[in-house]
Amino acid sequence: MSASASSSPSSTPTLTNPPTLPLRNGMQHPVIGFGTYKVGFIPASASAAVAGTQDHVERTAQECVQDALQVGYRFLECAEFYGNEEQVGKAIAASGIPRNELFLCSKVWTTTIEQGPVAISAQLDKTLSDLGTDYIDLYLIHWPVPGKHVEAYKTLETLQEQGKIKGIGVSNYAWEDYLELKEAGVSQLPCVNQIEINPFLYRKNTIQKFQDDGVVLQSYRSLRDGKAFDHPTLKEIASAKNKTPAQILGRWCVQKGFVYVPKSVKKERMEENAQVFDFELSGDDMDRLDSLTSPEAIETFVGLYRKCVNRDTSKDGTLEGVKMNITED
Template sequence: MADAQVTRKLSNGAEIPVVGLGVWQVPDGPECERAVAAALETGYRLIDTAQAYGNESSVGRAIRSSGIPREEIFLTTKFYPGKRDARVEAEKSLERLGTDYVDLYLIHWPQGGPTWAWPGMEAASEAGLTRGIGISNFGATELQELLKVSQIPPAVNQILFSPFDYRRSLVEACEDAGVVAQAYSPLGTGRHLDDPAVERIASATGRTPAQVLIRWAVQKGLSVIPKSTHKTRIEENFAVFDFELDEDAVSALDALDTTNQTPDALSRSQKWWS
């Protein structure tokens, strides 16, 4: 349980756990409920979902069934920017989740530009629907555009981040703005686990490739939300606080980057919106 207390402080004063469970691509229903239940039982206190995932109801059921007080769980969901009003959609999320508030509400991606949805996000915050607001998949330029018009600054920017997607310049831009960067897909949806360099470091440290990848992101100062539906892997992904990668291992992982340490959140080919 001590692991659950490893956190980073957000600009709104809240503490976000350094490791959480993401439920992207987990179907609504028993599989999602089991994954969230296993994570909470393991000691996770950060659960990350989204309107676009279609599994908020399952996440909410698992949280209520856990018996863990709601205030001990940091719950994130995300506004689907294909909709028009972030506050209205937040209310719908709370209904599906079966809770009075979320701890963090993010714009899932900057479709239509980085600023238009922010007034609705701020309205959701002011109405008490969420305790914090932030963004996801925003590059450094989009972050700066948002900061120019925001009354409440974003607390978090959730980004694709791993040694192979080492967006160093973007993380630095976030830190300079007082925004905590959060890593999704730290395992490359499993693709990075078989990389020879990762496997070599895992063998040398007596850890698994997944633990090496997650630990690397933690040492870079990010909150990390690996996804799994398997109890043993959920437990494995959380066991990253009792070792540290040395400088040689970190440098070797840094060298795997394919983005030239970009300030962009995604490459042009990765963007799924116009």
């Protein structure tokens, strides 16, 4: 079933049987998953931690992920940087859910990428041990670290040959970073690129380029961290559909053909966020949502990209090697 396909009430997809998107390597990717960033742990260099504004962590990642699995999520989006994969693994073990019913994605962080192949291989082994599995469905390069990400990607290809990874992808890649991989002659192109996508940061040109080249887009900040729920357009559409703003944002994402990765530490929110398969948005609804991205949002994205590709590496705080001319929109 395609992500935008409609269903009769009796055949409406559920979290344990969601629609899927085909990847270029033949795998089927669930269109919805549970994000674990800032779940039970706030990384030291997370923006909220740096600013001293992060919320107090009241629940462990194990507790939150156990809730997510009980609700029905089967795709878990993880990362070395998130600092909670051992807790996620404990939740998986406690759930008793067979491994073949789960879709696990993780990402290797900038510091490890900078250190090279041996460090990357060791980190993958740690991720596998922490998650309690002998393979990862998708393993991604978290940021295109200048001068290092191509070598890192080729390392993932080697690890895939060893059976530790089923699919390889990237995250936070500009179109020009992807072209750098292609020009380097990698043996297989990324299956996915995980980037921020929501109606308030809808980079149509970039998205079209990736989709035209066979790359599936995973969306993070699909719900914009809840910071746009009071937007008039969103509230109006939600009211008309008898849905919540979060469900409208999630449905927009699914209907666009992106992988939707909401996150919450509250079980009732996990349930709410998942209820996106029993309705559709009209063409007019979609057009109105598509138009919400402002020039300021694009400018903010560019600044974040330039700040983060060297983040936590020996070049952190500098623009050394950073691509200054990328496809922005």
